Amino acid sequence: MADIFFGTTTTLNRFSFLRSNPDFISKTVTDPESPARLVFYKQDGKNGIHPFLIEQDSQLGLLNLQVNSLPGSLKSIFHKWVEDNKSKSLEIRNQITMVFLGLDEDGLDEKFLFNDNSLSKSFKYPTGYKVQSYPKFKYDKFQGTPYFSVDVTHSRELQDYLLSYQDVKVENNMLSLLTMSKNESSLFAYSKMYMDWLMRNKFCPGCGSKVVPVDAGTRLFCHTPANECPVKSSSVSNVCFPRTDPVIIVGAISADGKKILLGNNKRHPVTTAGKRMFSCIAGFMEPGETIEESTLREIWEETGCSAREVRIASSQPWPFPANLMIGCFGVVHFDGISEIINTSLDNELSDCRWFDVEDVKTLINNGEVEDISLPMEGSIAYELIKSLANGKHQ
Known part of the structure; x- marks a missing residue:
């Protein structure tokens, strides 16, 4: 029962301890030879968030594009996010909300997680989109293909670009989502849960101030001083982390x-x-x-x-x-x-x-x-x- 929809184990290693390393996160996005990939979401205005999918031959797949294949004006949006993530800026959600998902160890001779179920083997790409060949991303002794999830709700420029591909659409029908491959459904479940959590949590439950996503989108940070916020000053607080x-x-x-x-x-x-x-x-x-x-x-x-x-x-x-x-x-x-x-x-x-x-x-x-x-x-x-x-x- 390990190969189950939404829960199939793939070659994606979350490397959760690297989320709080701003230098690592910066290099995954800004290195001109980084093979980093993105999956995309958009809010519907009704407290819902939905993925961008590719539909080809009546089959749905999760849209994923490389950061370095984007036009320069769009890449600058992601470079700005890198700086906001590093500085914990209150402006970090102004254009995009982004989460580091991990490194795909597919194709590596030595993996830290010993799984050979290729994450990307069933991926589809939009008609006219060319996948670029990049070397595996390396940082210290860790390597692989970085993956990020992105909410583009507040970036009309990114939305227009994604929807300019004729076979790309935003899908909000749950039954349609159940037709994806198991590997893609696993990536969808992981990324969607983070995107949904970030969409629903914008204010501190202790003091009501704005919270910003830090640690590459995986933790919420309140700028209020600890002595003025009952949540921030508590010895143990789980409200800054996503819940399951x-x-x-x-x-x-x-x-x-x-x-x-x-x-x-x-x-x-x-x-x-x-x-x-x-x-x-x-x-x-x-x-x-x-x-x-x-x-x-x-x-x-x-x-x-x-x-x-x-x-x-x-x-x-x-x-x-x-x-x-x-x-x-x-x-x-x-x-x-x-x-x-x-x-x-x-x-x-x-x-x-x-x-x-x-x-x-x-x-x-x-x-x-x-x-x-x-x-x-x-x-x-x-x-x-x-x-x-x-x-x-x-």
Whole structure:
């Protein structure tokens, strides 16, 4: 389950300890031979932010361009950001908001992270765009291709340039985003979560002053003196870092392995094909809960069933806006009480059933079972259901 949508591990090494090194960040952008690449986003005015994508042959890909292939007037925007990042300037968001994502170690003989799943092997490029050949970027003993994420909402010049390519568009349809390759979806999830966090957090929750992104966009800095800001003066404060909200997603099965519990959420109406999607049970973890406690609670609150055993299976980033899906298996012992379904506790489900494992296998193999459909392949919900059906939950 490691090769999962939004969570595929690639050759991109985050090098998080280099984010706070302004000399390193400066060289990745301003070196005329840097192969640094950019992925782009734009806000929609409704507290949403969306990627620039390429559409070719009915396939969508994440637009990525090289800094040094941009026209000189556009490169100057990024050079200005470098200076603002170094000085923690209050003007750093005036034109672009930018985040250092890491170095792609693809093609290196020696990697610090031993992964051979090439980040860029499935990338598409706009018609008429020529990828330039640059040497691998080197800094001290670290090397690779630098990647940045950029919000161009406040730069009309950059927007016009990007949209001048006929096969480039801004995409806000989540279902369309699910058609990207897994490698691109991983880069999208990572970059989008940062872009969304920076868009939503512009003022200090302690004193109300403006905050600026520092450490190449990965931390927020308040210019107010520490003795005047209760957040800045606290011994431990996490509000200056991006947050990830943990969500439990549970594949529940009977103790004998013959039945799987699935529900149809009220948010998932009947499709145009007349199908209703039945999926796993899911919900946000609450403060002070363990993963196991949250799993048992969510099963009971949504379905009325009482599980006794929990096993953590896998996880999936979910960038809408910034969740981590923690996949678990829950075992329910049929005793005449524990398996009784009751959806009236929190009223989240419009329907909930115990399905025979053979019927679930039929659905996994693209067969028909009444008006039922399963989640998309590659999602953690689908992978959990598939594992249950194949008896791989022990």
